[in-house]
Amino acid sequence: MKRRLQGSPVLLIVGLLVLLCIPGFWWQPHQAASVRAHYQSALAPVFLVPGSSATQNRFNALVKELNHETPKPHSLIRVEVLTNGHLHYSGHLRHGDNRPFIVVGFENHHDGYANILKQAQWFTIAFKALQKTYQFNHFSAMGHSNGGLILTLFMEQDLAATKAKADRLMTIASPFNLEESDAEVDTPLFKQLVAKRDQLPKRLLVYSIAGSQTFAGDGIVPFDSVNRGKFIFQGRVKNFTQITVTGANANHADLPENKQIVGLIRQDLLT
Amino acid sequence: MPSLTVWGQRLVKFELAWQRHQQVRAIRHALRLTFPLVFLGSLATFIDQAWLQTTGYYYQTLHVNHWLLQLTLLKRYVRLVSAGTLGFSGIMVAFAVSYYLVADKTAHPTDRLLAGVTAVIGMKFFNVDRGTVLQVQSIKWSANNLGLSGILLGILMGVLVGNSFRWVVQRRTTQEEQLTQSLWLTSIWTLGTAAVGLLWVSAQTVSFNATLIGLLRWPFRLSHFIVGLWGFSALTGVFAWLGMLGLLATTGQTVETAQNLAAVLLHHGWQLPYPLTVHTVISVYANFGGSGMVLGLLLALFLTRPPRAQRRIGWLSVLPTLGNLNAPLMTGLPVILDPLLGIPFLLAPLATITVSWICLHLNWVPAVAYPLAAGTLAPLLAYLGTGGNWRAFALALVDLAISTAIYWPFLKWLWLAEAQGGDEK
Numbered sequence: 001m002k003r004r005l006q007g008s009p010v011l012l013i014v015g016l017l018v019l020l021c022i023p024g025f026w027w028q029p030h031q032a033a034s035v036r037a038h039y040q041s042a043l044a045p046v047f048l049v050p051g052s053s054a055t056q057n058r059f060n061a062l063v064k065e066l067n068h069e070t071p072k073p074h075s076l077i078r079v080e081v082l083t084n085g086h087l088h089y090s091g092h093l094r095h096g097d098n099r100p101f102i103v104v105g106f107e108n109h110h111d112g113y114a115n116i117l118k119q120a121q122w123f124t125i126a127f128k129a130l131q132k133t134y135q136f137n138h139f140s141a142m143g144h145s146n147g148g149l150i151l152t153l154f155m156e157q158d159l160a161a162t163k164a165k166a167d168r169l170m171t172i173a174s175p176f177n178l179e180e181s182d183a184e185v186d187t188p189l190f191k192q193l194v195a196k197r198d199q200l201p202k203r204l205l206v207y208s209i210a211g212s213q214t215f216a217g218d219g220i221v222p223f224d225s226v227n228r229g230k231f232i233f234q235g236r237v238k239n240f241t242q243i244t245v246t247g248a249n250a251n252h253a254d255l256p257e258n259k260q261i262v263g264l265i266r267q268d269l270l271t
Numbered sequence: 272m273p274s275l276t277v278w279g280q281r282l283v284k285f286e287l288a289w290q291r292h293q294q295v296r297a298i299r300h301a302l303r304l305t306f307p308l309v310f311l312g313s314l315a316t317f318i319d320q321a322w323l324q325t326t327g328y329y330y331q332t333l334h335v336n337h338w339l340l341q342l343t344l345l346k347r348y349v350r351l352v353s354a355g356t357l358g359f360s361g362i363m364v365a366f367a368v369s370y371y372l373v374a375d376k377t378a379h380p381t382d383r384l385l386a387g388v389t390a391v392i393g394m395k396f397f398n399v400d401r402g403t404v405l406q407v408q409s410i411k412w413s414a415n416n417l418g419l420s421g422i423l424l425g426i427l428m429g430v431l432v433g434n435s436f437r438w439v440v441q442r443r444t445t446q447e448e449q450l451t452q453s454l455w456l457t458s459i460w461t462l463g464t465a466a467v468g469l470l471w472v473s474a475q476t477v478s479f480n481a482t483l484i485g486l487l488r489w490p491f492r493l494s495h496f497i498v499g500l501w502g503f504s505a506l507t508g509v510f511a512w513l514g515m516l517g518l519l520a521t522t523g524q525t526v527e528t529a530q531n532l533a534a535v536l537l538h539h540g541w542q543l544p545y546p547l548t549v550h551t552v553i554s555v556y557a558n559f560g561g562s563g564m565v566l567g568l569l570l571a572l573f574l575t576r577p578p579r580a581q582r583r584i585g586w587l588s589v590l591p592t593l594g595n596l597n598a599p600l601m602t603g604l605p606v607i608l609d610p611l612l613g614i615p616f617l618l619a620p621l622a623t624i625t626v627s628w629i630c631l632h633l634n635w636v637p638a639v640a641y642p643l644a645a646g647t648l649a650p651l652l653a654y655l656g657t658g659g660n661w662r663a664f665a666l667a668l669v670d671l672a673i674s675t676a677i678y679w680p681f682l683k684w685l686w687l688a689e690a691q692g693g694d695e696k
Contacts, residue, residue, distance in 0.1 A: 009573040009582075013589060017648060020593060023332035024651045028659045034331070035641050039536055042529055135537055 043136040044167065046074070046269060048103045049123065051145025051173075052115075056080050056090075056105030058144070062256045063101050066265065075100035079130070081122040082107045087129055099270065102130060113178065113189050116146055120153035124162075127154070131162060140168040140269055144256050145221070148174025148208075149189065152232065155204070156196040170207045170269050172255050175221040176228040183224045190228055197236045204237040207268050209261060210244045213251040220252040241268075279680070283688045286611040290694035294372070295608065297433065298426055299694055301367030302605040305360050309419075309602045310587055312356030317594035319349045321646025328644040328651075357598065358414055361421025364514075365390040368429025369436070376440045382453060386436040389457045394421070394428045396468030397478070404472050416478050419598055422607065423514035432460055483515065497628045500552055504624055508617045511562050514607050516598055535640040541657070546631055546638035555639050555656055556627035556670050557620040559649035561597025564619040566649050567674025568600060568612075568682070574675070575682045578689050594646040611685050619677045623670040636662045 050058035056078040067073035075097045080088040081104065093100050104126045106119050143151040148171030155166055177190045210226040211218035217225075223244075233240040249258040289295055321327040322335055323346040329335060336342060369390035373383050398421075400411040416424070439452055475482065527545035534544055545551075560566030569592050572585045584603035591599050597606075606612045630636040639656025647655060650671060653663035 009586075010570060013570065013573065016589065017593065017650075021648050021651050023329065024648065024655055027332035028655060031641065031655060032658060035532075036536060039532065041533065135533075 039137065040165075041135065041137045042098050043100075043134055044098060044138050044140065045077075045100050045102045045130070045134070045136055047127075047139060047141040047151070048101055049141070049143040049147030049150050050103070050105060050109075051143075051147050052109055052111035054105070054109060054144075056103045058105070059101070059103050059256060062262065062265075063103075065257070065262050066101075066270070072097070077102045079104050079126050080107060081105070081126050085122065085125050087126055093134065111146065113187070116149055116189065117153070119146070120150045120157070123150050123154050124158040127158075127164075128162060131164060137163065138165040138167055140170075141166065142170040142172065142265065142269055143174060144172045145174060145252065148172065149176065149193075152176075152193060152200075155201060156193070156199045159201065160199065166201050166204050168205045168207070168269055170209065170265065171229065172209045172261060173211045173218055173221050173226060173252050174208065174229070175225040176232060177225040179221060180225060181216070181222045190231075193232050197232050200233070200236050202236075202238065205239045205268075206233045206237050206241070207264065208233070208240070208242045209255070209264065210242070211250045211252055211255045211258070212244060212246045218250065218252040218255070279684050279687075282611055282681075283684050283691075286609075286685065286688045287691060287693075289610055290688065293375075294430060294434075296694045297368055297371035298430070298608055299605060300371045301364050301426075301429065302422075302602045302607055304367045305363045306584065306599065306603040308356045308363065309360055310591070310599045312353050312358075312360070313591035313594075313596045313598050315349045315353035316357065317591050317596055317646060319346060319353060321594050321644075323349060324645060326642075326645050328647040331644055354414075354418075358418040360419055360598075360602070361417040361425040362391050362394060364422050364425035365394045365428045365432075368426055369433035372429070372433030373436045373440060376437050382436065382440060385453050385457055386433055389436075389460045390425075390429045390432040393432060393460055393464035394425060396464040397424065397471065399468060399472060401472050401476065404469065413478075416481075419516040422516060422602075423510075426514055426608075428464075435460070483510065497625065500547075500549065500624050500628065501621055503549060504553060504557060504620045505617060507562055508620060511597075511601070512607060512613045512616055516601060531638070531640040532642070535658075541637050541640070543638050543640055547628065551638040552624055552627055552631065553620070554643065555652045556667065557623050558595060558652075559623075559667075559671055559674065560592040560600075561595050562620070563597060563606070563616040564623060564670075564674035564678075565597040565600050565606075566592055567619055567671060567676075568606070568615070568678045570671075570675045571678035571682050575679060575686060577682070577686055581686075581689070593648060595649065609685075611681055611688070615674075615678045615681045619674040622673050622677060626670060626673065627666060630666055636660070636666050639663070 048059045048062075050056070060076075063074065063076050075092065075094045077089065077091040077093060077100055079102065082088065104123055106122055108115060108118065141151050143149070148169075151169060151171070152174075155169070159166060176193060177185075178187045180187050206229075208226065208229040210221075210223060212223075213219035217223050227242070229242065230240065243264065245255070245258060245260050247260070249255070255261055290299065322329045323339075323342060324330060325336075327335075339345070366387035370383050370387040373386040377383065394417070395412060398413050398416050400413050403409065403411045436453075436456055439456055443449065443452075477485070527548050528550050531543045531545055531548075531551075535541060543551075557564065560569060569585060569588065572581065577585060581604060584600070588599040588603060591597075601607050604612065606616055627636075631638055636653075637657045637660055639653060641656050641658055643652055643656050650664060650667040653667040654660065657663045
């Protein structure tokens with residue numbers, strides 16, 4: 001009698017142990033998928049896409065300024081996508097750098113709706129090649145002028161297939177309605193962006209920055225065109241913030257070197 | 272075996288002498304006094320970490336967020352309970368040690384309570400927010416090191432303050448309360464500890480506890496050699512046995528762990544660049560029930576027919592220990608500052624580390640790469656960490672059996688000591 005009583009607490013505890021292990025065994029087949037879904041690579045590059053008439057060297061000064069006060073400077077990798085889809089690399093990833101800047105420029109960097117669509121396709125080619133080389137699964141991005149349009153098109157059309165996650169997007173003076181100054185007119189690009197806005201990543205944080213030279217726009221892009229970003233992003237992504245910058249260097253071309261914008265990039269994109 | 276019995280007898284005799292020493296008796300009573308709060312806090316921590324956090328075992332396997340209502344509210348409540356109970360265990364111990372040291376020398380409650388309170392105040396002076404002291408701001412007290420990791424400091428304060436009160440009370444010629452004496456004592460301690468606290472805060476930017484934790488990490492970078500792992504385990508074990516619980520969490524190995532995970536996810540097969548680290552060996556195979564393989568202690572406790580009080584403590588500690596929290600057993604039995612339990616507390620992890628290291632080194636068992644959920648049942652840590660490998664599970668069961676076997680004789684000797692009166696006079 002005593003021996004049976006002595007054994008039974010241990011049996012009870014062992015029984016409890018087995019019982020509590022059951023959820024673990026039952027869940028284990030789903031574990032690999034769950035780990036993969038939650039996995040965040042250490043490397044999370046920051047893509048920079050310039051606007052029309054600009055090459056992959058457009059942001060050299062900006063990166064230099066951003067690296068100015070950081071203890072660990074970010075690497076700069078420049079990629080040029082040629083019209084035949086081939087890639088031309090320069091720069092390298094420094095060992096231990098988890099947030100390099102990757103600038104993607106295009107051989108055909110002209111303006112226009114048709115060109116922008118082609119540039120979005122070329123960006124996808126570059127993105128997939130870089131993803132294969134560097135094995136990252138999340139990233140942030142900044143696009144100046146048409147660069148913001150290219151990134152938005154990429155995120156709507158091709159991002160899901162790459163299985164990467166977009167953390168933050170910053171568009172600087174991006175004309176979502178091209179250079180149309182009439183608020184009643186919707187360009188085909190705008191209609192396309194609005195049509196596919198449900199494909200945007202739900203956890204994306206978006207910052208849209210407008211520059212200004214006059215009360216109508218930044219000298220090239222009207223305010224109404226930049227403001228149209230709200231029809232695309234608001235309510236579709238996690239957070240949408242729109243900022244208007246005025247003062248020195250706030251006209252369209254000078255915006256990437258604007259000190260306020262450099263500060264915003266540091267604060268909102270690089271955190 | 273006659274030689275074992277001789278050693279056993281020697282250990283039991285030493286244990287009794289140790290337990291009956293007046294200082295140790297006060298410390299043991301104080302630790303047992305904190306057990307109810309530690310038990311409650313550990314239960315709350317178990318529920319929080321394992322059921323309510325996204326990194327919890329039950330949260331993930333039972334999909335808690337799909338069926339539990341008011342998850343956030345419950346999480347906040349449980350965290351508050353845990354912080355309020357466990358987060359004050361160091362202070363409680365300081366109070367109680369000082370109180371018990373004075374209790375048998377005087378019948379006046381005021382003397383006893385004043386001794387306890389003075390110890391608490393002294394301890395507080397070592398836990399003040401540095402910035403608010405050095406600049407002219409209203410002083411803020413930090414609560415970081417007053418919890419489980421502060422039990423050692425609490426014991427030290429209690430012993431120092433309590434003994435001074437005890438000495439004064441012993442030399443009283445009359446049995447009446449003497450306010451001036453008590454006032455002098457309390458003032459000296461208060462002003463003294465305030466001065467030392469200020470000195471510490473001016474000279475150091477980190478707290479006393481954080482300095483000790485820094486000492487822990489310093490020598491053991493060679494963790495792929497087994498000696499490094501032994502050293503790390505022994506050092507954390509000694510600190511835990513002295514009363515600094517809950518230190519095993521930070522090891523500074525996250526870069527290797529991240530690279531292991533990346534290697535497994537991005538390539539086929541299970542090839543790890545760092546198969547032997549503190550994480551893959553100690554966190555998985557030497558942490559059953561918390562540091563010291565306390566789950567083995569729990570099983571051995573029930574296998575050896577304990578006396579009633581300890582059996583009750585064992586039953587109450589089942590759930591937290593299954594959730595890898597060793598605080599209830601550490602303060603309830605207590606294991607802290609108990610030589611007879613301290614030996615297996617250090618030996619059991621060393622044994623399991625050796626066995627596991629050999630198996631990993633010879634590639635009989637793969638190393639873990641997947642992240643480990645909090646509150647995972649001990650044998651499942653290896654199984655889930657390797658993505659469902661049965662050999663890892665078998666190794667874990669073997670380790671559990673080894674640790675239970677190591678605790679078994681020591682617990683039998685401990686009950687022998689208890690049967691001979693334990694720490695009663």
